[in-house]
Amino acid sequence: MDKQLIFSGALLLTIALFFFTVNRIAGFFRLTRPGYPVKDFGKRILLMLRVAFGQTKIFRRPVTGFLHALVFWGFCVILLGSIEMVIDGVGGLEKSLSFLGPVHDLIMASGDIFALLVLLSILVFLVRRLFLNIRRFEGIEMKKKSHIDAVVSLSLIFLLMVTLIGMNTGYIIYSGLEGKTIHGVYPVSSFLAGIGGPDEPRKAWLLMETSWWSHILLIFFFANYLPYSKHFHVFMSVPNVFLSRLEPLGKLYNMDNVTREVKLMMNPETAFSASPEGGTPERFGVRDAEDVTWKNYFDSLSCTECGRCTAVCPANLTGKKLSPRKIMMDLRARMKEKGPLMIKNGKDFNDGKALIRDYITEEELWACTTCNACAKECPININHPSLIIDMRRYLVMEEGSAPGELKAVFSNIENNGAPWQYSPEDRLNWANNLEINVN
Amino acid sequence: MQTRKIDIPVMADLHSKGVQPEYLLWIGCAGAYDDRYKKVARAFVKILEHLNVSYGVLGTEETCNGDPARRAGNEMLFQMQALQVIETLKRYNVRKIITICPHCYNVFKNEYPDLGGNYEVISYLVFLKEKADSGQLNLTGSGNKYATVTYHDPCYLGRANDIYDEPREIIKKLGLKLQEMERNRSFALCCGAGGAQMFKEAEKGDKEIFLERTEEALRTGASVIATACPFCMTMMTDGIKYSNAEEKVKNLDIAELIAEKLGL
Numbered sequence: 001m002d003k004q005l006i007f008s009g010a011l012l013l014t015i016a017l018f019f020f021t022v023n024r025i026a027g028f029f030r031l032t033r034p035g036y037p038v039k040d041f042g043k044r045i046l047l048m049l050r051v052a053f054g055q056t057k058i059f060r061r062p063v064t065g066f067l068h069a070l071v072f073w074g075f076c077v078i079l080l081g082s083i084e085m086v087i088d089g090v091g092g093l094e095k096s097l098s099f100l101g102p103v104h105d106l107i108m109a110s111g112d113i114f115a116l117l118v119l120l121s122i123l124v125f126l127v128r129r130l131f132l133n134i135r136r137f138e139g140i141e142m143k144k145k146s147h148i149d150a151v152v153s154l155s156l157i158f159l160l161m162v163t164l165i166g167m168n169t170g171y172i173i174y175s176g177l178e179g180k181t182i183h184g185v186y187p188v189s190s191f192l193a194g195i196g197g198p199d200e201p202r203k204a205w206l207l208m209e210t211s212w213w214s215h216i217l218l219i220f221f222f223a224n225y226l227p228y229s230k231h232f233h234v235f236m237s238v239p240n241v242f243l244s245r246l247e248p249l250g251k252l253y254n255m256d257n258v259t260r261e262v263k264l265m266m267n268p269e270t271a272f273s274a275s276p277e278g279g280t281p282e283r284f285g286v287r288d289a290e291d292v293t294w295k296n297y298f299d300s301l302s303c304t305e306c307g308r309c310t311a312v313c314p315a316n317l318t319g320k321k322l323s324p325r326k327i328m329m330d331l332r333a334r335m336k337e338k339g340p341l342m343i344k345n346g347k348d349f350n351d352g353k354a355l356i357r358d359y360i361t362e363e364e365l366w367a368c369t370t371c372n373a374c375a376k377e378c379p380i381n382i383n384h385p386s387l388i389i390d391m392r393r394y395l396v397m398e399e400g401s402a403p404g405e406l407k408a409v410f411s412n413i414e415n416n417g418a419p420w421q422y423s424p425e426d427r428l429n430w431a432n433n434l435e436i437n438v439n
Numbered sequence: 440m441q442t443r444k445i446d447i448p449v450m451a452d453l454h455s456k457g458v459q460p461e462y463l464l465w466i467g468c469a470g471a472y473d474d475r476y477k478k479v480a481r482a483f484v485k486i487l488e489h490l491n492v493s494y495g496v497l498g499t500e501e502t503c504n505g506d507p508a509r510r511a512g513n514e515m516l517f518q519m520q521a522l523q524v525i526e527t528l529k530r531y532n533v534r535k536i537i538t539i540c541p542h543c544y545n546v547f548k549n550e551y552p553d554l555g556g557n558y559e560v561i562s563y564l565v566f567l568k569e570k571a572d573s574g575q576l577n578l579t580g581s582g583n584k585y586a587t588v589t590y591h592d593p594c595y596l597g598r599a600n601d602i603y604d605e606p607r608e609i610i611k612k613l614g615l616k617l618q619e620m621e622r623n624r625s626f627a628l629c630c631g632a633g634g635a636q637m638f639k640e641a642e643k644g645d646k647e648i649f650l651e652r653t654e655e656a657l658r659t660g661a662s663v664i665a666t667a668c669p670f671c672m673t674m675m676t677d678g679i680k681y682s683n684a685e686e687k688v689k690n691l692d693i694a695e696l697i698a699e700k701l702g703l
Contacts, residue, residue, distance in 0.1 A: 060626075250545040250599025254553035255514045262518045285512070314629040314652075319645030367642040370510055370634030371594040376625050385634075392512030405639035406511045413516060417502030418468040419638055428498040430470060430477040431447040436485045436703050438443045 007089035007216075014220040021227045028297065028339040031347055033282075035293030036245060036253065044242050051381060052241040058379040061308065064128075067121040068379075071157070074114030075234070078164065081111040085216050098183035108184030112168050116188045119161040126154050136307040139316075141326035146230065146305055153231040156222050163215035169193050170208030177201040233304035237380040240302035243295065244381035249372040252389055257282055258397075285394030288354045289335040290347055292387065299382040300332040309374035309384060315367040322367035324374035324384040330359035331387070356391055365391050366403055440702075445488055449498040450531045460495040462561075463533045465547070467540035468503055469669030475676060476669040482698035483539055483563055489703055490575055494537070500527055506546040511635035518554065521546075525556040535559045537566055539694070541595035541668045542633075548600070562596060564667055564693060568605040571612050578612040578700060585689075587616040588696075589661035591652065591675060592627035593668035606667055606693050613700055618659040628652050632670035653678025657688060664690045 038044070050056050055072055058065040084097040084107075098104050128134055129150055137147075168189035175182045176193070178201050198204040226232050286292050309324035310316050316323050334355045342349050356362070365388055374384045395401045402410070409419045417424050453460055464487065470480035487494055505520030528536075536558045538544040548560035570576035588610055596602040603624045610617045622628045631641065631648025641647060653675055656664045664679070666672045676690045691699075 251549035371629030372598040396512035434445040435442040
């Protein structure tokens with residue numbers, strides 16, 4: 001009974017803390033702008049099955065991609081086992097889902113095998129992080145905090161796997177010594193139980209119980225650590241894929257507020273009439289955290305700083321300051337800084353800083369070739385170029401700020417309908433004296 | 440060998456004669472003004488003539504469709520250009536557009552519909568591949584000048600619009616040996632000119648993107664770097680010059696490879 005009370009208390013505390021965080025983040029989302037409408041659920045489900053559960057994009061880097069896929073799939077099956085642990089904990093039961101028979105055996109067996117596979121993958125990841133000099137993990141945006149965050153998250157997962165295997169092994173030895181039926185199949189732990197371990201029921205019980213408690217308490221801690229870490233990815237990535245844009249990568253979204261203005265300008269009858277909506281017009285483009293769409297912010301929270309985007313960015317590869325990963329990290333950090341202030345003091349609150357310049361420089365924004373290598377590479381369909389263009393839109397339309405050559409391009413397009421300074425009269429000169437050989 | 444003069448059919452003339460061509464051929468600013476890329480426009484028109492395709496161009500009525508302005512953040516200018524182009528296309532009742540420039544292709548296909556411009560937009564590569572598949576365009580035949588060809592994927596055909604196979608199949612049909620670069624198809628490295636970079640100096644860095652890409656192309660040992668975009672062409676041609684490889688390597692557009700093979 002005591003165990004049930006302690007467990008339920010811990011569970012309630014976890015849920016309460018988690019909802020506090022979710023509510024806080026929902027508040028930040030309310031500050032953002034509307035993005036595209038989420039439609040085509042059938043397509044989205046297929047996309048999610050393919051990209052998230054099928055891990056297709058992570059396999060673009062096959063070796064580490066495979067290890068990540070093991071961790072992800074392991075997470076999915078182990079989660080089922082964790083649900084049983086919560087039911088056991090609240091109800092004071094033991095292996096409460098064993099009534100599922102072979103399904104339960106399968107869940108337990110796959111969880112047990114994956115625990116080992118995840119453990120080994122995480123070991124490789126830790127070695128890569130700590131001992132190998134991997135370029136993708138470095139960069140101006142990768143501060144000490146990011147590295148610590150990565151190592152802490154990996155270590156937590158490592159401990160989760162150790163305690164899971166410990167729990168299963170203890171359970172097998174204890175049940176064996178006490179002559180009890182073993183519910184479920186545990187290939188890895190059975191093997192471990194066979195090669196040694198406690199020889200008294202009391203010690204086996206202790207191994208099982210301490211592992212069980214450390215495992216579940218680690219999960220509770222992890223769940224509340226994640227939202228404050230780059231590993232919020234664990235919760236956000238699958239929904240992010242589900243919510244991702246379905247259009248070709250080349251498409252930029254239309255600015256309807258600009259269309260209204262342009263149509264007013266082009267139509268002399270309405271040129272001088274007031275804007276139909278009234279009030280202060282919305283800022284063009286993105287200057288700060290509150291100007292981004294909910295999806296941009298969702299992207300930033302889903303990013304786990306893997307750096308696959310930056311590793312393929314032509315600008316970054318050739319030494320320019322732009323790093324697509326940094327764009328996402330900056331948005332997340334800026335919202336974390338300004339979000340609470342806006343919630344407290346209203347959306348118009350000005351803290352004298354902005355996402356542009358204080359976080360992201362113009363030099364970074366103008367270095368983008370919109371080649372979409374970053375977006376193509378991102379395993380969870382984050383779209384960096386659209387946000388970069390939205391910031392350029394702010395710079396150009398609100399501040400009139402752009403590199404000199406681009407200002408010349410604008411005036412050429414305006415005056416002679418081409419980015420270069422050629423006369424429209426000469427547009428057909430390319431076809432002069434054109435002949436074809438005929439046999 | 441005899442030659443025939445080509446009188447480019449201009450939409451305004453066709454319209455006044457009551458002729459409605461099947462396709463509008465969008466030349467784009469590079470096709471109209473860039474000395475090197477004009478040759479690509481000429482090569483493609485020769486192929487259209489060879490195939491007896493019913494087409495027309497806007498000629499002096501063509502204007503920038505706004506793409507570089509939009510990518511450079513000037514949405515206002517983009518939309519003014521776009522609405523103007525949509526008006527012109529409406530006047531000539533245009534339904535199908537063939538583009539040679541991938542940037543023009545992308546903006547017509549993906550972005551004009553938001554402003555009310557709905558067309559069937561066809562990249563010249565897709566068009567040529569279909570003509571080759573249907574047998575109208577016969578690319579087989581002996582006599583290839585080049586040992587191997589490498590193909591540089593333009594971002595706005597490849598990643599932006601998933602057009603990867605058509606150029607490769609054309610190269611294969613031409614009987615040329617295709618030697619892929621290390622980074623190809625969706626992994627292809629940008630030439631460095633997208634997103635309005637074409638018109639400005641690059642930001643400070645330790646290398647020019649076009650050189651990084653040209654060097655990769657040169658490593659294939661191919662005697663031709665085939666491109667399918669005017670900006671890629673400028674970049675790769677510059678890269679070949681910078682690398683002093685002009686004697687060994689040529690930069691040709693897919694349309695030029697075809698026109699050359701057909702002896703047009």
